[in-house]
Every structure is written in structure tokens, then in C-alpha cells.
Amino acid sequence: MTALSCLRPVWLLVLAVVAGVVTGCQRQPAATSEVAPATSTAATATATATATASAPAAPASPSLPSPSASAVQAASDWTWDLPDYLPPPRVPADNPMTQAKVALGRYLFYDTRLSGNGTQACTTCHLQKLAFTDGRAHGLGSTGQLHPRSPMALGNVGWNATYTWANPALITLERQMTNPIFGETPVEMGVNDRNVKQILQRLADDPAYAPRFAAAFPQDPAGRPTWDHIVKAVSSFERALITTNSKYDQVRQGRARYTASEARGYALFKSADCIKCHQEPNFGGQFLSVATVKPDVSFHNKGLYNLDGQGAYPAESPGVIEITGKASDMGMYRAPTLRNIELTAPYMHDGSVATLGEVIDLYAAGGRGAGKDSPLKSPLLRPRHFSAQDRADLIAFLKTLTDHQFIRDPRYSAPFPAAPKKS
Amino acid sequence: MAFQVRPLVLSTLSAGLALAALLSACGGGDDATGWATDSAGSVTLQFEAVAGTTPVSCGSTITGLGSTSKSAQIQDLRFYVSDVQLIKADGSTVPLTLATTDDNNYADANGSVSLITLSQAGTGACTTGTLNTAIQGTVPAGRYVGVTMTLGVPMGLNHLSSTDAATPAVLRSDVNPSMSWNWRGGRKFTKIELQSTEAGNPVTLLHLGSTGCVGDPANGVPITGCTAPNRLTLSFADFDPARQQIALDVQSLFAQQNFSVTNSCMSSPTDAGCVSDFAALALNFNPDGTGTGTAVAGQTQTVFKAMSR
Numbered sequence: 001m002t003a004l005s006c007l008r009p010v011w012l013l014v015l016a017v018v019a020g021v022v023t024g025c026q027r028q029p030a031a032t033s034e035v036a037p038a039t040s041t042a043a044t045a046t047a048t049a050t051a052t053a054s055a056p057a058a059p060a061s062p063s064l065p066s067p068s069a070s071a072v073q074a075a076s077d078w079t080w081d082l083p084d085y086l087p088p089p090r091v092p093a094d095n096p097m098t099q100a101k102v103a104l105g106r107y108l109f110y111d112t113r114l115s116g117n118g119t120q121a122c123t124t125c126h127l128q129k130l131a132f133t134d135g136r137a138h139g140l141g142s143t144g145q146l147h148p149r150s151p152m153a154l155g156n157v158g159w160n161a162t163y164t165w166a167n168p169a170l171i172t173l174e175r176q177m178t179n180p181i182f183g184e185t186p187v188e189m190g191v192n193d194r195n196v197k198q199i200l201q202r203l204a205d206d207p208a209y210a211p212r213f214a215a216a217f218p219q220d221p222a223g224r225p226t227w228d229h230i231v232k233a234v235s236s237f238e239r240a241l242i243t244t245n246s247k248y249d250q251v252r253q254g255r256a257r258y259t260a261s262e263a264r265g266y267a268l269f270k271s272a273d274c275i276k277c278h279q280e281p282n283f284g285g286q287f288l289s290v291a292t293v294k295p296d297v298s299f300h301n302k303g304l305y306n307l308d309g310q311g312a313y314p315a316e317s318p319g320v321i322e323i324t325g326k327a328s329d330m331g332m333y334r335a336p337t338l339r340n341i342e343l344t345a346p347y348m349h350d351g352s353v354a355t356l357g358e359v360i361d362l363y364a365a366g367g368r369g370a371g372k373d374s375p376l377k378s379p380l381l382r383p384r385h386f387s388a389q390d391r392a393d394l395i396a397f398l399k400t401l402t403d404h405q406f407i408r409d410p411r412y413s414a415p416f417p418a419a420p421k422k423s
Numbered sequence: 424m425a426f427q428v429r430p431l432v433l434s435t436l437s438a439g440l441a442l443a444a445l446l447s448a449c450g451g452g453d454d455a456t457g458w459a460t461d462s463a464g465s466v467t468l469q470f471e472a473v474a475g476t477t478p479v480s481c482g483s484t485i486t487g488l489g490s491t492s493k494s495a496q497i498q499d500l501r502f503y504v505s506d507v508q509l510i511k512a513d514g515s516t517v518p519l520t521l522a523t524t525d526d527n528n529y530a531d532a533n534g535s536v537s538l539i540t541l542s543q544a545g546t547g548a549c550t551t552g553t554l555n556t557a558i559q560g561t562v563p564a565g566r567y568v569g570v571t572m573t574l575g576v577p578m579g580l581n582h583l584s585s586t587d588a589a590t591p592a593v594l595r596s597d598v599n600p601s602m603s604w605n606w607r608g609g610r611k612f613t614k615i616e617l618q619s620t621e622a623g624n625p626v627t628l629l630h631l632g633s634t635g636c637v638g639d640p641a642n643g644v645p646i647t648g649c650t651a652p653n654r655l656t657l658s659f660a661d662f663d664p665a666r667q668q669i670a671l672d673v674q675s676l677f678a679q680q681n682f683s684v685t686n687s688c689m690s691s692p693t694d695a696g697c698v699s700d701f702a703a704l705a706l707n708f709n710p711d712g713t714g715t716g717t718a719v720a721g722q723t724q725t726v727f728k729a730m731s732r
Contacts, residue, residue, distance in 0.1 A: 092643065094587070161640035169608035171638035171645060178585055178605035182596055185689070193544070193551040196600045227597045228588040288640055295641050318693075323607070324635050325650060325692025325712030 074098050074218050083244055083253060085281045087291035089158035092172055095232045097239060100215040105237025107212060108230055110414045113202040114181070115142040116190030122180070122234065123414065125151040125188075129407050131340030132241065137351025145186035148317040150351035152336060153344045155243035155406055161286035161295045165349040166320045166333045168297065173235035181231075200225045241412055243339050247400035258400065265397025268390055273380045274363070277335035283401060285335035299332035303367025303377035304348060311376035317350055330376050342402045356395050360386065456512045457568035458663045464564040466509065466519055468572075469557050469668035469732060472500055472541045476730070479673065482547030484620065488674060489627070493682035495617040496548040498626060500541040501602060502613040502671070503576045503593075505534055509562050510569035510660060517567070519560040526598050527555045529591035533579025538593050538602065541671070548618045551601060569662045570669075574631070574704075574727070575612040575654035581633060582609050582646035608636045608646045612653065617673060619682040627677055627686040629700050631655075634690050634716065651716025653690055655704055659729045670730040676703050 078097035080088040091097055108114060109122045120142040126132035132154035139147035149165050162168050163176035170176045180188040191199055203209050203225040214223030216233055250256035258266065269275055277285050277300055288295045299320045305313045313319055313331040320329035333349050347353040353362060362368050366383040386394070406412070460466060471478055474485045479497065486494045508516035521528045521535050528537045542552035575581075576594065585596040585603035592598045594610060604611045609632055616628040635650025659669070679699030680686040688697040692712040701708035705722040708714035 090643065162638070164606075167606060168637040169606070169646060171640040171643070174584065174586070175605065175608065175645060178596060178603065182585070182600050182603060182605055184601060191600060193599070193601050196597055200597070226588060227586045227595075231586045286640075292641070297640055321693060321712065322691060324637065325714070326635075327712055 074100065074216075078102075080242075082242065083249060083281075085252065086156075086244060087289040089239060090288055090290055090292075091158070091239065092174060095174060095235060097236055098216065100212070101217075101233045101236040102240045104212045104216040104229075105233035105235070105240075106412070107209070107415050108234050109237050110416055111203075113206075114189060114191075114199060114230070116187075116192060116195045116199070117142055118202075120189060125180075126154050128409075128412055128414075129343075131155050131243070131343045131403075131407060133344040135345065137346045139188065141186050141188040142190040143187045145188075147186050147188065149349050150346065153340055154238055154241050155339050155403065156282050156337060157241060158239035159282050159287055159289055160284070160334075161288040161297045162334060164334075165317075165336075166299060167323055168299075168320065169323055173238050174231050177231050177234055181227075196227075200227070203230075241406075243403040243406040245405045246339065246403040249403075251400070259396065261393045261396040262400050263397075264389075265393035265395070266400075268386075268394055269397055272363075272384055272386075272394075274394075276380055277378075278338045282337050283339055283341075284337035299329070299334055300378045300380075301331035301374065301376045302333070302348070302363075303331075303371035303374050303381045304352065304362075305331060305368075306370040306372075306374040309370075309373075311374040314350075319349075328376065331374065332376075338398060339401050340403055340406065342399045343407065356398055357391065360391050360394050364391075455566075457566045458665060459566045460562060460564045462564050464561045465522075465559070466562055466664055467557050467559050468507065468519075468570065468664050470539045470541065471556065471668055471670050471730075472497065473670040473672050473730065474674040475672065478670075480541070480546070481543050481549035481552075485617070485673065488617070488619075489677055489680045489682040491681050491683060494620040495627065495682055496620065497542050497673075498548050498616040498618040499551055499601075499614050499628075500549075500616070500671070500673075501552060501599075502539055502574060502615070502631075503536055503602070503610060504539055504558060504657075505536040505573045505575060505577050505580075507535065507537075507558060507560065507570065507572040509567040510571060510658075510662075512566065512568050516571060517562050519558070519562055522559040522561065524591070526592045528558070529580070529593045531580075531591075534577030536576050536580055536591075536593060538599060548624075569658070569660040570664070571656060571658040573654050573656055575633070575652075576610045578633075578649075578652070582636065584645070585610075604630070604632050607632060607634060608638065609633050609649075615671075615673065615676065617677065617682075621683045625683065625685040627680050627682055628688065629676065630689045631700075631704070632690055634692050649716075651690075651692060651708075651714055653706060653716040655706060655724060656718060657724070657727045662729050666732060667729045668732045670728050672726055672728060676700060676726045678703065 076096040077099055082088060112118055112121045114121055125134045125139045127134055134151050137150055139149065139151045141147065152165065157173065161171065163170040163173065164179070181191045209225060210223035212223065213225055213229055214221050217229045247256055251258055279285065279287060285300070286295065286297055301311065307314065311330050318330055320332040321327065341356065345355060347359050353359050363381065364384050364386045366372050366381050367374065367377055371377065473479060474488070479485050481497050484494050484496060488495050507519040509519060510516050521530045521537065524530065529535065537558045538555060540552045540555040542549040543554045544551050580591070580594060583590040583594055585594065585605060596603045602611050602614060611630045611632045613629055613631040616626055619625045619627065631653055633649040633652050636646045636648065638645050639647045657669070677686070677700070686696060688694060688700045690697060692714055693710055695710040697708055698710060703724065703726050705719045705724040707717050707719050
């Protein structure tokens with residue numbers, strides 16, 4: 001890592017700067033809100049010190065809807081170590097990144113005591129070796145209920161404008177996390193009225209946690225576990241799951257060269273419109289950083305289903321329409337990141353496509369089955385002729401998005417010693 | 424003249440009216456209609472669950488439910504009530520100031536909210552809930568004729584984070600976890616769940632709440648608005664809290680549901696299974712997703728009603 005530092009401008013996230021920019025926009029008219037982040041854009045091209053200096057452009061002391069922003073909290077001591085083409089993510093003003101929160105969040109992410117029956121942790125469905133997916137088409141909850149959707153990868157997840165596959169009501173990791181914890185349909189972690197206090201007690205009963213909570217949330221020196229602090233710590237850990245050392249990144253930083261096939265695949269990825277939804281540098285839609293002026297919060301219908309000739313998707317997972325009720329939102333899903341896509345099969349929101357080759361075939365066909373004729377299908381989905389070589393080249397390029405360091409990085413690994421093997 | 428009239432008046436008016444007139448005179452009220460508060464202006468609004476006119480609670484076997492007249496038990500029965508106001512004889516309204524801020528009540532500049540819980544964990548089929556059957560508060564001492572309130576959580580409170588320490592307890596996940604509607608960015612206004620006694624104990628439920636809520640990622644605003652607020656005004660023009668209570672009639676709410684199968688209405692804008700529940704509440708709903716979630720003009724909800732205490 002140190003050897004690479006010279007190639008990566010270090011992003012120092014100064015709490016006051018980002019908090020000012022983000023919260024400053026909340027009550028501003030649209031025109032103003034587009035100005036504030038633009039200041040950051042200018043800063044991103046230069047150095048950390050410049051970013052700090054240009055911050056006062058943000059409006060002063062806006063009134064916040066959330067009173068918690070005034071709570072005493074540790075100032076950010078976090079340094080974003082990112083390549084120059086990846087500006088830092090937006091971070092909620094009331095949950096600045098700190099080393100101690102990320103450290104606590106890592107323990108909690110891997111702690112099965114956080115589920116109602118003590119059998120599941122976040123990691124149960126988000127395994128580091130699979131870029132924090134689980135290889136399943138449908139997530140499996142702590143009480144045995146199957147989720148209609150497939151667990152999503154978590155690398156670079158802090159840059160999403162909205163969370164889960166299709167939910168414009170969830171714009172932060174903090175809000176997203178309450179779903180797997182408290183969700184009832186389906187039950188995931190299974191925290192409910194009956195066990196909600198008991199789970200906090202489980203953590204309080206472990207003397208190792210109090211100092212971790214106290215370090216992460218100095219406003220409570222006793223280090224008592226609360227859901228507020230659990231959610232903020234785990235969200236901080238998730239924001240820290242940075243994947244920026246794929247071959248794509250190495251090539252972009254001049255540290256590696258594509259093979260001929262990979263280079264052709266990259267060119268085809270762009271010319272065949274894949275990049276329209278899977279945009280660089282994060283290869284997903286809805287990219288939102290401190291430098292974003294106007295985020296693209298779009299969802300797409302990929303022609304996977306067309307049950308009624310009018311584009312209907314299966315009722316158990318119909319897409320954004322479930323939230324908005326708009327007929328045109330049927331089958332609409334967020335374009336997830338393609339970083340580490342080699343590791344995150346099966347594909348699509350419902351895991352209904354097994355391999356990368358089949359994904360490419362589906363797109364080349366302009367959809368799947370009757371879905372090809374869906375009136376709601378994205379116009380980008382249209383039949384395209386890919387030769388066998390094209391297909392191989394695209395797969396070769398997609399595999400350059402795998403970050404082998406990310407899936408072995410000890411900072412993201414299970415912090416608890418492995419359970420002793422039963423003999 | 425007065426000497427001749429007075430015995431006639433006493434003989435023809437009810438004792439209650441005479442007493443009311445007397446109290447009105449003492450309290451300086453504007454007329455003799457309605458009922459009077461005590462000198463402190465204390466008001467207690469009592470709630471209960473009924474099936475038709477029969478009170479029901481956890482452990483009761485409720486008969487005659489739904490389109491096929493089946494039986495069920497309460498599994499969960501909770502709802503949020505906000506913006507309680509007392510109605511005066513001239514039609515004007517006076518806000519009720521909640522007596523306490525606690526795990527069931529909260530008020531600030533963004534509105535007031537109370538959680539009514541008519542289910543008790545450990546009784547019958549009820550596994551969650553601790554009874555909280557009344558809203559207590561104060562109004563200026565005087566005479567009133569009725570009460571009005573909103574079923575639901577006000578917009579200014581509904582979308583607060585469910586986990587933030589600063590969020591009022593009544594809306595927080597560590598206090599009332601299953602009233603949070605995290606995937607919709609707000610709260611369940613009602614969690615009404617009946618467990619049928621039919622084979623397999625299928626559940627009939629209504630999770631009412633604002634839908635079509637979306638956020639603004641560019642500006643970090645969690646929820647900017649909802650296309651279907653699904654808040655319901657409950658107005659009782661002639662209501663005396665000393666003699667009456669507000670009853671939630673599960674028989675009327677689920678009159679069209681078939682209790683032999685699961686009936687799950689989570690207020691999804693396109694859920695055809697919500698049509699009859701919303702009709703009973705007189706809330707605009709179209710299963711094509713175009714429902715406005717506002718009161719249907721000219722119709723009156725049939726689920727909540729004033730009944731004798």
C-alpha cells in the first residue's frame with residue numbers, strides 16, 4: 001500500500017467541510033445545491049489543503065431536520081486513500097467516518113449475536129471472499145425465510161445514491177441497514193419487539209465491546225450498545241470497504257497493461273453501451289461522490305420478464321414500482337457495480353442468471369424470453385451481434401474488475417478468532 | 424314571568440342539561456351544549472377494539488369475520504394517532520396538549536403523536552405489545568362537543584431515522600421495532616393483524632402507512648415526499664370522552680376479506696388485496712398505483728366509531 005501512495009492522492013475527509021457541503025444543500029433551492037458540490041469538484045483536482053480552504057463556500061449553519069447532528073461526536077480522523085479518479089463518497093453529517101467506528105463496525109458486521117436467534121451476522125449473506133455476496137440466488141434469513149432478491153456486493157458501496165436493488169426511499173447505508181435488522185417480510189436478522197432489548201444486552205454482557213463503543217462514540221464513555229451506534233458503526237465499516245486495486249485500476253494508474261483481449265473487451269464494453277448504465281469509475285449507476293453535482297438516480301428495466309405482455313415482473317419482486325406505485329417503474333432496478341462481478345454470481349436481482357457468459361448472451365439478445373418484447377424495456381437493450389471472440393473479450397475485461405487484494409484484505413476480514421474445530 | 428317559567432323548565436329539561444347549563448355558567452362557557460372539562464382541562468380519550476359492537480382483546484375468539492364468516496384472534500393491534508383536537512360548539516377546534524412525552528407519546532413543533540396499543544404480549548395469540556389504551560392531555564377548561572384526530576404519524580415526524588438517538592422514543596426501533604417501516608422510509612400507521620382459527624392459522628393484516636415516499640440523494644434528504652400519504656382524519660362531532668370511547672371495528676375493516684386464506688395489505692400502491700380495506704377507511708386507492716391516499720369525498724370511514732364506554 002505504501003508503495004502505491006505516491007500514485008494515489010490522499011483524500012482527507014475533513015468533517016466540517018463535507019458536513020457543511022452536504023447539510024448546506026438540504027434547505028437550498030436546486031440551483032444553490034448544484035453550486036456547493038461544484039466547489040468540491042474544483043478541489044478534488046488539487047490537494048487536500050485546497051479542499052479545506054474552499055469549504056467556506058458552503059452555506060453556514062443550516063437548520064437540520066435531524067436534531068442528532070448537534071450531538072457531541074468525534075471529529076473525523078479518517079483518510080480516504082483513493083485513486084485520483086475516485087472522489088470520496090458523501091458521508092452523512094451525523095455519522096462522520098472515524099477509525100474507531102470502522103473498527104467497531106467490523107466486529108459488529110461479523111457478530112452473530114446481532115440476529116434475533118443468534119445464528120446470523122451481516123457476513124452470513126456478505127462474504128468477503130465473494131466480494132461480500134454469498135453465492136446464492138436468494139438471501140436466506142435467520143429463521144429460514146428466503147429473500148425474493150439476491151444479496152448485493154458491498155465493495156465501494158458508499159458511493160451509491162440509493163440502496164438495495166430498487167428502493168428510492170433508502171438513500172443512506174444507515175437507513176438501508178435497518179431493513180435486514182428489523183425487516184419482517186422477509187425476516188432477515190430477525191430483530192423484533194421480543195428480542196430487541198435482549199440483543200443489546202448480549203453485546204453489553206461482552207466486556208470487550210464497552211471500550212470499542214466508548215472509543216467509537218465518546219459521547220457515551222460507558223460504551224453502552226445502542227441501535228443508533230450499532231447502525232452508525234456498521235455503516236462506517238461498509239463505507240470503508242474500498243475496492244480500488246483491480247487490474248482495471250492498475251492499468252488506469254499505469255501500473256499494468258491490458259492483454260489484447262481485455263483491451264478489446266474494454267472497447268466493446270463502451271461501444272456496446274454497457275457503460276451507459278455501468279459508469280466508470282465504479283461501474284454502476286447512481287454514482288454519488290462529494291464531487292457529484294447532479295447524480296443520476298435512474299433505474300432500468302432489462303427485459304428479464306414480461307408476464308402479461310405489458311412488462312409485468314413476478315409479484316415477489318416487481319422493482320421500483322413496489323415503492324412508487326408508478327406503472328412505468330415495473331421491472332426497474334438499479335445498475336449494480338460491476339467491480340468484482342466475476343465473484344458475485346449468480347446475477348440479476350433474483351439470481352436468475354448463472355454465469356457472466358449467460359449475462360452477456362442475455363444482453364446481446366436484447367432481453368430474455370418474452371422480456372425481449374416488454375414495452376418497459378430499456379431502449380439500450382436491443383439485439384447486438386457478438387462474435388465468440390467479442391464474448392470472450394467482454395468476459396476478459398469484466399474479470400479485470402476483480403480486486404484480489406480486496407477479498408483478502410485483513411482490514412475487512414473476520415475479527416473474531418475462528419471457532420475451534422470440533423474433534 | 425320568570426317566576427312562572429322556571430318550574431316549567433325544570434320539569435321539561437333533562438337533569439343532564441340543567442347540570443350542563445349550571446356548569447357553563449360557572450365556567451363562563453359560550454352555551455350549554457356539549458360537555459365541560461374539569462377546571463384543569465384534563466381530557467382522557469379511551470380506545471378499544473370491537474367486532475361490530477362486541478369488545479375484543481387478545482385471547483378473544485372473534486366470530487363472524489370476513490366474507491365467509493370465519494373466526495380469528497388478535498395477533499397484533501397497534502396504531503398511531505396524531506393531531507388530536509377537541510371541537511367546540513361553534514365548530515372551532517382546540518389542540519389537545521399531550522400530558523406526557525414517553526414511549527407512547529410525543530409532541531413538538533412538527534406535530535404530536537401517540538401510539539395506541541390494544542394488544543398485550545403473552546395473551547392469546549398476541550406475541551407483541553404492551554397495552555396503552557388512552558391518550559391523556561389538556562385543553563383550556565371549558566365546554567366541548569366533539570373530537571377530531573388523524574390516524575397516522577405527521578409528515579414532519581414520520582420520516583425521522585428509526586435508530587437515531589434523537590428520534591422520539593415512540594417512533595424508535597429500540598422501543599417499537601415493528602412499527603418502523605424501514606423499507607418505506609417511515610412508520611406503519613397501523614399494525615392490525617388477526618390470526619384466523621382456520622387451518623394453518625392464516626393471517627389477515629393491514630399495515631397502513633405513507634407510500635410512494637422517495638428521498639433526494641443529491642441533497643441528503645432522506646424522504647422528500649410521498650405520493651400517497653394514507654393519513655386519515657377521524658372526526659367525531661358528537662363525542663363525550665367521559666361517556667364514550669373510540670372503537671376500532673375489525674369486523675368492518677376486514678368485512679370483504681376471506682379469513683380462510685392470508686390477506687396481507689401492506690398499502691402497496693398496486694396491491695389489489697388492499698382495495699376493500701382502503702374502501703372501509705374511505706381512503707382513495709386504485710390498484711393501478713394511481714391512488715392518492717387521501718380521503719374520498721362524500722364517503723365516511725366505517726372502521727373507527729364512537730361507542731359508549
